[in-house]
């Protein structure tokens with residue numbers, strides 16, 4: 423049964439064969455859902471509001487000059503980038519107010535490239551907003567798919583092209599062309615891969631930890647008495663002599679930064695009862711254990727300690743290490759436990775390293791397990 427409501431034909435769903443309704447649109451089938459364009463009035467486009475530059479030639483000229491000015495500044499900044507790239511010593515250091523010591527070469531490249539991009543963006547936006555046509559237009563969509571005849575014709579043409587190229591009969595050409603095109607990627611990829619920077623070499627085998635080095639709280643630089651470390655407490659520590667500004671003044675900014683990257687250690691006191699491995703107990707002191715904070719995935723600082731679960735979390739890719747079980751990986755992309763720093767106490771009761779790390783810290787790398795390179799303890 424069909425009835426008319428609000429100008430539309432409504433069909434009783436229990437009766438799929440509606441009565442004939444002469445008021446229904448000729449293009450709509452009886453029972454079909456009304457199209458959106460039938461149900462809602464097209465609000466149309468808002469009236470076009472001319473901009474100043476549309477009506478005033480002087481305003482248009484002014485806008486044009488502003489756009490030209492922005493593009494010109496961009497071009498000058500690009501030239502300045504090239505000049506800076508070749509003219510400035512890459513190791514040139516200087517002080518910037520509020521930042522401290524910086525590499526002026528990097529600052530110059532960053533500022534000139536940033537200015538160049540910024541002015542291109544601003545120029546394009548200003549051009550579009552003031553001078554480009556801004557009348558709203560509607561482009562009606564048409565069916566996207568080609569009809570069957572066209573698709574058949576394209577298929578025939580492709581098939582004809584494949585046969586006439588004779589590649590199906592000349593396998594040598596096909597193979598050599600494939601090889602040439604495949605290897606063509608090498609000149610593009612090689613400079614990127616080869617330019618990734620120096621290989622780590624023995625850099626991750628050595629840190630500033632050695633027997634007798636006190637563990638100092640970072641950044642205060644205070645030594646830690648074992649008696650003051652309560653169960654569940656956490657300390658971020660660095661080797662004595664490598665903490666904060668004192669390290670920069672004594673060793674220089676570069677060495678201090680390198681130490682900060684490699685020597686950072688987390689110290690936690692656990693209940694000795696929950697420590698699962700004898701080695702972990704032996705390398706700790708009455709439940710106090712110390713581990714490298716450099717993630718064995720790609721080197722982020724693992725600094726989030728969950729006191730209830732005794733898990734250490736890496737914020738970068740969520741690798742999770744179990745502190746009660748040799749800091750083994752229990753979740754995430756890291757593949758190796760965090761290296762443990764053996765510790766003990768000195769004559770005054772302060773916590774000190776009982777030796778260096780016994781394995782390279784940080785991420786895996788190609789030579790890591792090559793026999794003979796691990797000059798410390800290969801176990």
Ligand code: FES
Nearest residue numbers: 717719736739741
């Ligand atoms: S760097 Fe730690 S999980 Fe990726």
